[in-house]
Every structure is written in C-alpha cells, then in structure tokens.
Amino acid sequence: MKKFQLFASVAGLALAASLAPVLADTPADTLVIGQQIDDIITLDPAQVFEFSASEAIGNSYERIINYPPKDPTQLYGEVAESWTVSDDGKTITFKIRDGKKFASGNPLTAEDVVFSLQRAIILNQEPAFIINQFGISADNVKDTIKQTGPLEFTFTMDQSYAPTFVLNCLTSTVAAVVDKKVALEHEKDGDFGHEWLKTNYAGSGAYKITQWKANEVLILERNDNYAEPTPLKRVMYRHIKEISAQRMMLEKGDLDIARNLDATALDAISSNKDITIETGPKSAVYYLGLNQKNATLAKPEVREAMKYLIDYDAIEATLIKHRGKKLQYFLPQGMMGALDDAPYSLDVDKAKGLLEKAGLKDGFEVSMDTSNAPTTMNVAQAIQQTFDKGGVKLVIIPGDSKQTLTKYRARQHDIYIGRWGADYQDPQTNASTFAINVDNSDDATDKPLAWRNAWAVPDEMNKLTKASSLERDGAKRLEMYHQLQKGVNAEGPFIFLYQDIEAWASRAGVKGFIVGPSTESNNLKKVTK
Amino acid sequence: MSDSSSYTTAGMRWLAFRRLVTAIVKTAAVAVITLFGLTVFTFSIARYVPTDPVLAVVGDKASQATYDRVYKEMGLDKPMYVQFATYASRLATGDFGKSRFTQNQVFDDLKRVFPATFELATIGTLIGVLLGIPLGVLAAVRRGTWVDQLSRVIGLIGYSVPIFWLGLMGLLIFYAYLDWLPGPGRLDIAYQYTFESETGLVLFDAARTGQWDVFFDACRHILLPAALLGYFSMAYISRMTRSFMLNELSQEYITTARVKGLSEARIIWRHALRNAFVPLITVVALSYGSLLEGSVLTEMVFAWPGLGQYLTSSLMNTDMDAALGATLLVGIVFLFINLLSDVLYRVYDPRTR
Structure with a gap:
C-alpha cells in the first residue's frame, strides 16, 4: 500500500508539473x-x-x-x-x-x-x-x-x-x-x-x-566566416508531417513558418492578424502525358479535343488555389522564354466537333494513372467530369506516386498526370525533355518525356531543340523557345495544366x-x- | 521407502526439466520459423510490389548509366533466390543493411526510433491497464447500471472514433485552446539541440542525469499521445475485463465464497479478478504489442519520431532494407511479448505448470 502511495505521489507530481502553463513562442535568435x-x-x-x-x-x-x-x-x-x-x-x-x-x-x-x-x-x-x-x-x-x-x-x-x-x-x-x-x-x-x-x-x-x-x-x-553574417543565429526545420498540427503550432507561436498548409488551412488562417500568407511561383509544371502507343490518343484531333475539355479556370480558382497557376506551355512563368497567353479553355462544342472529325462521335474510354496525392486526385476528378461532357469516359487508376511513375517510365499508361520540375533555371531544362526524342524505340538510351509518351518528335523539332542550346544570340534563342513551345502544343502529346506556386504562412x-x-x-x- | 520416495522426486524433477527443455526448444523453433517466414514474406512483397526500387534511389532524372549502375549495386540483376540468400546471410550476422534514405545502418536507425515508441507504448499501456481493469471490474459488478453504460460508451468511442481525429481534437483542446500541454514533438525546441539522449529513452535519461527541467518537459510532451493510446488500450482492456469478470462471477466458487461470508470486496478483487487476470494477460500483451509496433497515426499527428513513422516512411520511399529491418523488429517484439505472456500464464495459472 505504501508503495502504491509513493507511486501515486510521484505520478501526481509529474502530472501537476506537466499541467503547468505552457510557454509557447520560439527563441528570438x-x-x-x-x-x-x-x-x-x-x-x-x-x-x-x-x-x-x-x-x-x-x-x-x-x-x-x-x-x-x-x-x-x-x-x-x-x-x-x-x-x-x-x-x-x-x-x-x-x-x-x-x-x-x-x-x-x-x-x-x-x-x-x-x-x-x-x-x-x-x-x-x-x-x-x-x-x-x-x-x-x-x-x-x-x-x-x-x-x-x-x-x-x-x-x-x-x-x-x-x-x-x-x-x-x-x-x-x-x-x-x-x-x-x-x-x-x-x-x-x-x-x-x-x-x-x-x-x-x-x-x-x-x-x-x-x-x-x-x-x-x-x-x-x-556561419561566422560568411561575408554578411545572418541576422539569425539558427534555422531549425522540424518535421511536422500533419498539416493540421503545422497550423496549430504556427497559430500558437511554436513555429515561425509553416510550409505545407493546404488551401483549406490557408483560407482558415487568412483572417488571423498574427499570421501572414505569402506566395512565390515555382518552376514545376503539371501536365497530362498522352501515350501515342494508344491509337486513339495518337489522333491529332483527339489530342486537341481533350485540350478543350478541361476547365482550367475552375481548377485554378478552387482546387489549386494558393498552390498553382494556370499554365498552357512547357516553360513556367518567370523562366526565360515563357509565354503568358492561354490558348485553351473549356469549349465542349468545339471538342465534340473535333472528336467527330476524328471518327469518334460517340466518344471513347481511356484510363489515367494518377498519383493518390490529394490535389492530384482532385484535379484528375475535375478533368474526369469535363471529359465526360465531351463523351470521353476517363477511368482514373489511382496509385502510389512511385508506382504510377514506374508504369509511366515503362510506357504502359494511356494518360499520366505528371509533375515536372526544372533542374536549373534555363529553358533548355524543359525543352530537352518535352521537345526532343531522337530515338523512339523501346530500348532507346535517352528517354525524355517525349519518349515516355512514345512521341516520335519530328526531326525539325529535334534539331531546333538542339540548336536552341547552342544559340549565342539571346534574342534569337528566346524566339527559338517560343517556337518550340507552340510546336509542342500543336503536335505533341502533352496538355499543360498549371505551374506550382509555393504558399507559406509565417508569424x-x-x-x-x-x-x-x-x-x-x-x-x-x-x-x- | 525413502529410496522409492527420492526416486519419485528425482523422476518428477527429471520430468519437469524435460518439459521445460521441450518448451524452450518449441518456443525457439516457433520463433525461428516465424521470423524466417516473416523474412521470406516481407522480402517477397518488397520485390514484387509494382514499384521500381532503383527509381526510388536514383530519382526520376538520373541517366540510364546511373540507373544501370545502381541496379547492379542493389543486386537486382541476380536471380531472386540469390538476392534472398545474400540478404538472409547478412541478417544472420546481425547486418540489417543500410537505409538509403537516412544514410544510417538500419540497426542504428532502429536503436534511435524504437525507444521513442517503447516509451510511448509503455506509458500508454500503463494508463490503459490502470484505468481499464478497474473500470471493467466495476462494469461487471454493477452490470446494467450507469457505470456499465459508461464503460460501454467509452469502449464504443475507443473502437469507433479514428485515433487520428481524436489526436487532433486532443491537440486542439489541450494545446491550442486550454494551453495546458505543449504541441507535437518529444521535447521543446530549446532542448532539441541541448539535450542528447544516450539510450533514446528521454524520460529515463533525463531522470538518470538529474536534468529535471528536461524530464518534466518530456512528461508534458508525452502526456497527450500516451493518454490517447492509453484511452484506446483502456477501451479494449475494460471491455475484456468486464467479460472475463462476468464469467468468473457466475462461477460456483464465488457463490461458495459468499456463503462462507467473505466480504464482497475480497470476493471481487482477490478471488474473481485473480482468476480473470489469467486471460487478461493475453489481452494486455496483445494491446501492448500493437502499440509497440508503432502507432503510425498517433506518431504522425504528434510528430513522434518512432518506429511507426519510420516503417511507414521506409515503405513509402521503397527503402526496403529499412522496411524489412523494422518489420523484423516488430516480429521480434511480438514473439517476445508472446513469450512473456506465456511465462506469466505459467506463473498465474497452476494448471499450465
């Protein structure tokens, strides 16, 4: 009994100490x-x-x-x-x-x-x-x-x-x-x-x-040896996987910046005067890759029709709010050579006309491998709905991102919803994957995204992509990338959707x-x- | 007479010894077979999932030459049985391999993450046992009363409400609104770079080294996740205790005890509960085992760097050596707990001796 009393006392003391008021706020430095x-x-x-x-x-x-x-x-x-x-x-x-x-x-x-x-x-x-x-x-x-x-x-x-x-x-x-x-x-x-x-x-x-x-x-x-010492002594990244926990910790002052809040959380804290939300455009591009081994998707009218069966504006305003920005070319805004017009918008009648021209008046069925990340799934479902209006029955195949990528790299998909991040801040980084494919055979050595979608890029475009990396005249080089982007939109198997935006919330x-x-x-x- | 008596005693001892040896051999054999089966099963799953393990290592943009080099480095060009034999022989020498995502030996990683889970699961189970057993006993004794109904509601919530949601609600109430408890993590950030835990058991190390500020900070941090796990454990234990107690209370020896005039408290706590305790050992062991394997969602909500998070992130990243190592550890933990419950069974139930 005495042992129990001792245990109870220690436990009680620990509990009492635990429930003392908690001091939030991060260290000043x-x-x-x-x-x-x-x-x-x-x-x-x-x-x-x-x-x-x-x-x-x-x-x-x-x-x-x-x-x-x-x-x-x-x-x-x-x-x-x-x-x-x-x-x-x-x-x-x-x-x-x-x-x-x-x-x-x-x-x-x-x-x-x-x-x-x-x-x-x-x-x-x-x-x-x-x-x-x-x-x-x-x-x-x-x-x-x-x-x-x-x-x-x-x-x-x-x-x-x-x-x-x-x-x-x-x-x-x-x-x-x-x-x-x-x-x-x-x-x-x-x-x-x-x-x-x-x-x-x-x-x-x-x-x-x-x-x-x-x-x-x-x-x-x-680093005290750096020429301009930083105002802060230390930066600490804490791995907080859960978005709601990130939000709570930011609001309580246990975090100075929360980096992974989704649109719902950002909307919810936007009225908090102690929190500031900022955004910055990133160079990653989201797109649909249409496998040209699929005879239906290989028809130019079908590819074009599908571009008119997506409600880009609705997706931007709702599903990727704070997180993305409409983009319809392979170069993201902010990168040299980027084009800022948007040639495509939802136009069901036009799409139906194109499908009829392709001999698919009654539509067709096609699958899309989709990473089960929430935003990607939501965008895929939005596309599924608008495709349906034009008679295209889209079957979404959800999967872990590495699984869908494995299938994509093996050219076993119909449609793949993908993300491509620039490797360096030069337009060639995207041109060299979206606009070139010198060997479309299954055992090719180079396997750019054009290859993954089995697109035999025309020789002229291959040459132009190569030439753009060698052009020393800046203005001419810029013009080459404009030409390449329009060429890929006209002939390529890609439908560009939006570019990433990073949104973060800070104290x-x-x-x-x-x-x-x-x-x-x-x-x-x-x-x- | 004495010769015959000592002969009988020696014979019984020999028999008991044989039984003990047989039991040990059986347990060891079961352990080896289970672990081997688990290794084969997990290894096969790891190799047959439709995910390219090389891709997980080299990334989407590596050149074909890099891809081919890593493919060979990982031994994927060899037949499956050779891959397994290589892995098993490494395991036999205690080499769990290296995690490609943390860049540490898997064994070192497990030494780092398991204590966090161990600490959390142990305190959670203690809470579950200390509250669940009395609640279950009371529910059985006062069957049909409000106590019983309360225990049922607690059990129902424990079974049906997702732990993830309850964890977030706990944080919202006790951390965000009431300000009673700290947020996610094992320690406040001030201690993240000042306190080094040698064993990985923060509470133990802080108390051992007399750093009481760290100890109480760790107590505050563990309280909510442990209480949450304790609640789920309590829900299960209290329902099972109630059921076992009802069974015991309807036995004839209880009637006999009452006829003999024993106090009700003595009948319930000393006689009925003592007998109900035997099957309860398995219940508590199972509950403890399931918490020790890592409560993935709780660890995620509370940013608790434990085994559950490690195993999940290894699987998500196709870090197969890490996933296999963690799975084997879970297997070993279950075997150990099973063994422990067997021993306790023998201690508490004379029929099994």
Missing part, C-alpha cells in the same frame, strides 16, 4: 520552420536533388554562379568573380573571388571549385547529368575542368553552347563548392568524402548544417524569407523576426 522534411536522403551537394535538401544546400553552400530569387534572369557570380568565353565558345575561364573562406576556416580557392565539379562528375549521382550535357564525363573531366591558377579555372565543353545555358546550369546545387581539405580528411576508398558528406557539412554558405536527424529535425547555424514578425523558382533559390539569409 532561431527561425523554426514546420515542414515535411522526410524527402531528405543526403546532404552531399553532388547527390542532392530533393526539395528540402536543395533548400538547405542553397543556404549553406555557395555556388559558382547564382541569381536573385526574385529574378532568375539576372545571373551573377557567387564564388566566381568574372568569366570570359573563348573565341570558339567552347571554353569558359572563371576567376574566383579572393578572400572567401569556408566555415572550417580554410580559404576557398579554384582548387576547391575544380575538386567539387570533378567529384560530382566522377561520383555520377543523379545531378551529374546537368554537367554531363556539355560533353563532360568521368573519362575527360580532369582535362575539361582544370585549375589554371590559385584563383582561376577553365571549363571546356564539346561544343559552343549558349553561355546563358552553361551559366544557368552552374547555379544548380551540383555546382556548389565543397571544402576539398575537409572532404578529403573524411575520404574512404576514394569516395571524395561522399559517405561522410551525406550526413555532414563542408561549405562556405551563410549557414552551416549542424544537425540532421532523418524525419525529425534539420538545423542550420550561422507576422517574420520578414525576409524569399521563395525563388527553384528550391535551392529559397533564401533564408536575410530573415529576421
């Missing part, structure tokens, strides 16, 4: 972000390609070239002070800014930049293709990316590519500069410190990454967080609270 960070699989810039990790890399490593998050067309040298292009256009010589230091205290030199690019190519992880497209591979990287002085290196390509194309590629995380000395201190079996860097840090950015616990927390701390006192078109351009450097 720390920005606490509630976000789903379970996509992070690595922190090595040579491998990072996921959203959350890209943002962390963008704020903790410096890249050779960068752009202001609000205007990606204004390229500037971040680590590079200047660059010159050779007469034949194949070699760019970069000069590195003097006096830069890594968080470790080591000086940042051309040796580190060359090491970073070479290791990215030799490790050959997913982002390596961004540099590979200039004819640089593991076999020739030692000859093509070379240090020519303490603060100078050359970048030699197989062809004379458009300089903006090359520079845009060097803004991506694969061009982040790694501290060679620190990486090599942790090298194992000639891996350039890859295993170690997956969970550790060796950069020179505004923040340094100090802790990552998968599916739990990611912490960045001020009223939080200022200076900027969302750029790519995740690595999301900028935390000037955030105050």
